[in-house]
Amino acid sequence: MPSPLRVSFSQQLLYRWDIIFDSHRDIRDHQNKTYYGMKKSYGVSSDVISCFMEASDENDPCHYVTDSVVEFCANANIQSFQHNPSAVNERIALVDDSDEQERRREYRSGLTAWELYQALLKPRWRPKVDDAGASQLPGQLEVPDAEIRRIFIASLDRWAVLALAATGSYHEARVLSEFIFRHLKFDPLVKARILPEGFPMFALEFHLPYFALRRHRLPQMDVRITDSGGALRKHEDITFLWNMDGKVDNSKTCYVYEANLSCMVSGWDYHKWSAHFFIDLYFEDLKADEDLESISDYEAHKTAGIALDPLAGGKKLREMMPRDPRNYFILVLAIRLRKVKKEWELLVTAVDEAIRTYVRPFHFLPEIQFTLSDAYNT
Numbered sequence: 001m002p003s004p005l006r007v008s009f010s011q012q013l014l015y016r017w018d019i020i021f022d023s024h025r026d027i028r029d030h031q032n033k034t035y036y037g038m039k040k041s042y043g044v045s046s047d048v049i050s051c052f053m054e055a056s057d058e059n060d061p062c063h064y065v066t067d068s069v070v071e072f073c074a075n076a077n078i079q080s081f082q083h084n085p086s087a088v089n090e091r092i093a094l095v096d097d098s099d100e101q102e103r104r105r106e107y108r109s110g111l112t113a114w115e116l117y118q119a120l121l122k123p124r125w126r127p128k129v130d131d132a133g134a135s136q137l138p139g140q141l142e143v144p145d146a147e148i149r150r151i152f153i154a155s156l157d158r159w160a161v162l163a164l165a166a167t168g169s170y171h172e173a174r175v176l177s178e179f180i181f182r183h184l185k186f187d188p189l190v191k192a193r194i195l196p197e198g199f200p201m202f203a204l205e206f207h208l209p210y211f212a213l214r215r216h217r218l219p220q221m222d223v224r225i226t227d228s229g230g231a232l233r234k235h236e237d238i239t240f241l242w243n244m245d246g247k248v249d250n251s252k253t254c255y256v257y258e259a260n261l262s263c264m265v266s267g268w269d270y271h272k273w274s275a276h277f278f279i280d281l282y283f284e285d286l287k288a289d290e291d292l293e294s295i296s297d298y299e300a301h302k303t304a305g306i307a308l309d310p311l312a313g314g315k316k317l318r319e320m321m322p323r324d325p326r327n328y329f330i331l332v333l334a335i336r337l338r339k340v341k342k343e344w345e346l347l348v349t350a351v352d353e354a355i356r357t358y359v360r361p362f363h364f365l366p367e368i369q370f371t372l373s374d375a376y377n378t
Contacts, residue, residue, distance in 0.1 A: 017326075020200060025269045032123045035173035036166055049073045052165035055173035056181065065181045071227030072184060073158035078166060087113040087159040091295045094310050095119055096318065097146035100271055105144060109299035113159035116151075120167035124149070148323065149274045152310040154281045154295060156183060157224050164276075175203040175266050176276065182207055183262040183278045184232065190333070204329040205264035210340045212259050212283060213238075213347045215252035220283040233258040233280055241354035256347065257283040261336055263311060265329040273325040277311040277332075313339060 039051050046054070053066040081087055091110030098104045107119055124146040153160050161180055168176050174195070182189060182205075189207045194200070214220075224232040235257045242254070259280040267273025281293055293313065301308050307318040312335050322328050 016194065017202075018194060018196070018200060021202060021267075021269045023269060024271055031169045031171070031268075031272075032125055033170055034121075034166065035168050035170045038170050047077060049076065049162060049165045052168060052173055053177045053181070056178040065178065068227060069161065069177075069181055069184065072224070072232070073161050074225075076158040076162045078162070081117065081159065081162060082114055084159065086157070092116075092154050092157070092160055093163075094152040094295065094298060096150040096309075097124075097144070097148070099144040099147045101144075102319075103144040105146060109302050110295040113157070113163050116153075116160065117163035117166060120151075120163060124169075147272045150277070150309070150311055151275070152277045152279075152298075154279060154293070155222075155224070156180070156278045171199045171201060171268075172266065172274070175201070175205075175264065179203075179205055179262065179264045179276060183260060186233075186258060186260060199268070201266060201268050202325070203264060203266040204326065205262070205266075206333050206336070207260060207262045208336060208340045209258070209260045210343045211347055212257045212343050213254065213350055214257060214283055214285075215254055216283075216285075217252050219253075219255050220257070222280075222282045224282075233260075233282065235283070238351070238354075241351065242357070254350070255283070259283070259343075261340070263329070263332050263336065265325050265332075267325055270324065275311055275325075275328065275332075 035055060036048050036051050044051055047070075050066060050070050053069045054063070057063055057065040089112060091112055093111040093113070093116045094109065095107050095111060095116065096104065097107075108115065111119060126143060126145055164176065164180065175193070185207075186209045187207065188209055189205070191203075191205050193203045195203065219235055219237065222231040222233040222235075226232050235255050237253055238256055239253045257280075261277075261279040263275065263277045265273060265275045279293065284293065293310075298308060298310050298314065301314070308314040309316050309318045309321050311332050312321060315335050316331075322331060
């Protein structure tokens with residue numbers, strides 16, 4: 001059993017911001033290599049998603065995390081990636097890559113899962129320059145480094161998971177794989193980790209599940225399937241609260257939808273980090289003008305010259321967001337907490353008002369006189 005002094009010291013390491021994160025660290029050789037690619041070079045023969053997810057539970061004999069995500073991503077593989085209609089047609093992601101001078105790589109505003117895979121497969125950092133000043137890969141020096149990478153994914157599906165698993169860097173895999181698993185679950189969490197072993201890095205994350213009240217003529221089904229065969233997120237028709245005798249008109253029906261939004265900011269120093277953000281939007285009317293959470297709306301703003309940060313819910317311009325990873329995380333968390341609070345308040349208020357319509361005020365009830373003496377004589 002470790003001594004109390006040793007336990008206290010290890011607990012401090014878990015939460016202390018290492019000064020190494022405040023310096024410039026050369027990670028070019030480490031982060032341009034994918035986890036799956038390195039494992040494959042060692043002779044690992046498992047599929048992409050199994051290999052990647054094992055980074056989070058390789059010491060767990062049950063492999064529950066790996067099995068859960070693998071079953072969610074059934075039949076998603078590199079061979080069929082480019083030929084799946086959903087993977088190549090549905091725009092689900094936004095990517096923003098910038099260097100320290102805020103020079104940016106150019107991407108289409110909305111990426112499909114296949115395009116996301118192609119974008120993330122490119123080297124994140126430019127190749128080194130030899131002693132003669134020549135690049136090892138001519139023509140690559142004009143592409144800015146992706147020192148800060150922000151990824152926004154709407155309604156994370158199996159093809160988006162595949163894109164992330166196939167391109168995740170070797171050291172990033174241990175936190176990203178667990179983050180994916182936690183988002184697919186429906187449990188709240190706010191967590192900060194310092195990983196000192198190997199190549200030290202930090203990971204700040206939150207998961208905020210909530211129930212969204214929406215009015216639709218027909219329920220918006222979540223087409224993502226879990227390992228049990230049911231939808232990943234469930235919904236419930238609560239119109240009966242307003243129509244005890246049944247709905248007779250053609251008005252919209254009230255549904256409560258399960259939703260989760262998750263964010264992780266992880267990296268290797270103050271200047272080099274990634275932010276992954278997943279949000280469930282399967283139930284939203286993406287044609288609504290006021291819906292800032294749709295890929296198309298962010299694309300329209302960008303075309304108009306207004307670059308919003310989707311991780312901040314479109315509440316902040318991209319250039320106004322802090323470049324310090326800790327400040328960035330706290331700001332996104334604060335904005336998203338307000339959104340979740342608003343959703344909960346909307347739901348509770350609506351249900352409370354519906355229930356009150358069936359509660360008879362006390363002053364309508366007949367007056368009842370009852371005393372202790374009455375009870376004694378009964």
